[in-house]
Amino acid sequence: MGEAAIVVDDLAKSYGAVVALEGIGFEVAPGTVTGLLGPNGSGKTTTVAILATALRPDRGVARVCGRDVVRDPAGVRQMIGFAGQFAAVDANLTGKENLVLIGRLSRLGRQKARRHAIELAERFGLTDAADRLVRTYSGGMRRRLDVAAALVHRPPVIFLDEPTTGLDPESRLWLWETIRELVAGGTTALLTTQYLEEADALADEVVIIDHGRVVEVGTPPALKARVGTAVVELTFATGADADAAESHLARSPFAAERAGSILRVRSEHGSAAVIEILRALDGASSAPTGVAIREATLDDVFLALTGTATEASAAAVPGGHARGAA
């Protein structure tokens, strides 16, 4: 199979005093999807921008299809399609004009650019809107056009930076399906996401990054096995009640994490574990006032892997920082 489609080694990048990447490394095999998973500000966008030759790294190596992004950016550009975080399309052109422009600037001839544009508009459900100005498009249509523009020259490697952020659920599912089809056809994809669910649905491998470093690499099932598929949240009336329940649970196979007066118990057995957990609590001096089950999230992965919550979720938890069990 030869070299991986994407090779990243010890990549570092700072903006003045702000360190975005502190030496990250990973590889992506040809014809697979890798999800770059991490909270805001973790370095996902910087990584993808360097791979797409939009930014220069301070240090380290990045190669796409064997071509070095620093020494041969022109060579890399022939192999890649890139859709950044914001729908980078011209609002005062029509959808088709946008695609034809990007196609022509990607070295397709005028004829071929036009043919590919029409094909892609159809594939992306934009045929009816193809001759309308993009400023009349909805956010979801804009995003679809943006991803289509990354594909117009049919690159073997595509970079998608948070492709489904801001999309309605239907468009999100549709885009996932489209990415799966592309990869089935041999394309290699690197996409960034904040959603574990998205990485789970699409990625063959997930690279979790935080504060510019790789925290963990693995397949989605392997990651979930470490975190559990479900999280049971037990809410107590007071912190003292939660304390009592926590020490009682400590004698059971379930390890709980404290967040104020909430106990979180991770489970590999989905919601079936709820009964066992409640049974384990039987005889404790306090009983929960509320029980909720939810699917494991990125925050849970971070909690499990690093012992700290993501910044975004820490801010979202009322009453301060969610702390994992040490």
Add this chain to the structure above:
Amino acid sequence: MITLPASPSPWLDLAPGASSSNRVVTAVTDTLAVCGRNLRVLSRSPQALVFATVQPVMFVLLFRYAFGGAIHVPGVPYVDYLMPGIFAQAVAFGAMGTAVGLAYDAKSGLMERFRTLAMSRTAVLAGRTLADLVRNIAVVVVMAGVGFAVGFRTHAGAGGLLGALLLVTLFAYALSWGFVALGLVVADPEAAQGAGVPVMFLLVFSSAAFVPLSTMPGWLHVIGAHQPVTALVDAERALLLGRPAAGDVMSSVAWSVGLLAGFAVLATLAYRRTAR
């Protein structure tokens, strides 16, 4: 008609035109593609066209009919003195559109996308300034028509008019590179407009565009005598009035070529900086 590619794996049918393509041909075709896009966009944002033409027309009417009666320039009907200034003012204020448009591209992420395409690096800026050149030619032609409608006459035939408009166009081309640099540095459409207006206002109104420098206080006279808009309008007037023009034309061309060279370097540096 939609024809699917014959390749069994259509998404791998690739490397279009890769290494064989000639760099110069690539630069030219890409510049034309970017230019075409900008002209198309311009034609669809009427406010930009209005800004480019309606405002100078209002200045023509204002100076021709409201203020003009009070301004006396020895030996020349005021309308003939005014129009060279109007041409310069129209392209100077229109040049702001370059910075605004480029800042919009930078903000929307389009510049970033261009950097990831296998396109000529120079085409992004060259295509933008070429489109502005076309726009400026249209603007000076329209303004010449407006001038004739309000009584402006050339005293040196079509050659004099053509020479004057060419000088204006060259100056405009140099300015648009300066505004490319500004647009790239501020990367925000409103900020680009805000930064551009005072500079152009000072440059145009401290020049001999509307009134002779001799009527200005000494300090302003000194500023006005040493700046490109005065050099341009002096050369235009010499050409249009059929006076000896060589010295003034040389001076204006020198200003424009010097500014063009300096601004092109600044714009290129600003463009490279955005990739860091």
